[in-house]
Amino acid sequence: QKEVEQNSGPLSVPEGAIASLNCTYSDRGSQSFFWYRQYSGKSPELIMSIYSNGDKEDGRFTAQLNKASQYVSLLIRDSQPSDSATYLCAVNMESNFGNEKLTFGTGTRLTIIP
Amino acid sequence: ETGVTQTPRHLVMGMTNKKSLKCEQHLGHNAMYWYKQSAKKPLELMFVYNFKEQTENNSVPSRFSPECPNSSHLFLHLHTLQPEDSALYLCASSQEGNRGRETQYFGPGTRLLVL
Numbered sequence: 504q505k506e507v508e509q510n511s512g513p514l515s516v517p518e519g520a521i522a523s524l525n526c527t528y529s530d531r532g533s534q535s536f537f538w539y540r541q542y543s544g545k546s547p548e549l550i551m552s553i554y555s556n557g558d559k560e561d562g563r564f565t566a567q568l569n570k571a572s573q574y575v576s577l578l579i580r581d582s583q584p585s586d587s588a589t590y591l592c593a594v595n596m597e598s599n600f601g602n603e604k605l606t607f608g609t610g611t612r613l614t615i616i617p
Numbered sequence: 618e619t620g621v622t623q624t625p626r627h628l629v630m631g632m633t634n635k636k637s638l639k640c641e642q643h644l645g646h647n648a649m650y651w652y653k654q655s656a657k658k659p660l661e662l663m664f665v666y667n668f669k670e671q672t673e674n675n676s677v678p679s680r681f682s683p684e685c686p687n688s689s690h691l692f693l694h695l696h697t698l699q700p701e702d703s704a705l706y707l708c709a710s711s712q713e714g715n716r717g718r719e720t721q722y723f724g725p726g727t728r729l730l731v732l
Contacts, residue, residue, distance in 0.1 A: 537720070545725070546724060546725050607659045607660040
């Protein structure tokens, strides 16, 4: 069974601090990785995508990928109360039908404390 | 607003009812997806349509029947559902052809309650 694992949280971080969200995946052949943010009662929205080992920065967000360790993380700098949401890690894996399909983790619920 | 719309946004139905969920994407994408999101479970991929052809069916019970008349519209027909089918049903679309780097854009979802 190909899986994506996340700590469900809740993760509480003081406002202004760095929030660190982690994700591991089982398919060593995966090449594409995504972080989605989902506010309560809303649908997921894409925050970051990353395809190569190393760091990718976009504003206050940094995605980190280590394919050898099968690990991807999301750092949020200068955390704001508006960052409080569930963060979903998604990894492209080969499906039973031989296609690429996105496999999601259960999500980590993040709360930023003012 | 992501360019993917879903109707209805909320639906309550009995186990003997028949209803349909509708999804429309205005992004010019060629692939559409149905996902189920239940509490404390990962998003579950149900069906994938690529250029109107179904390419994935992840062991979904036959009481869920998808229909994709064109690349912009996707339906999920529901009949004789069970209470455990209550969930948020999300539609997504993407532009296939970039070797797995396609971003999926989600609609707002339909919150379904089966009584």
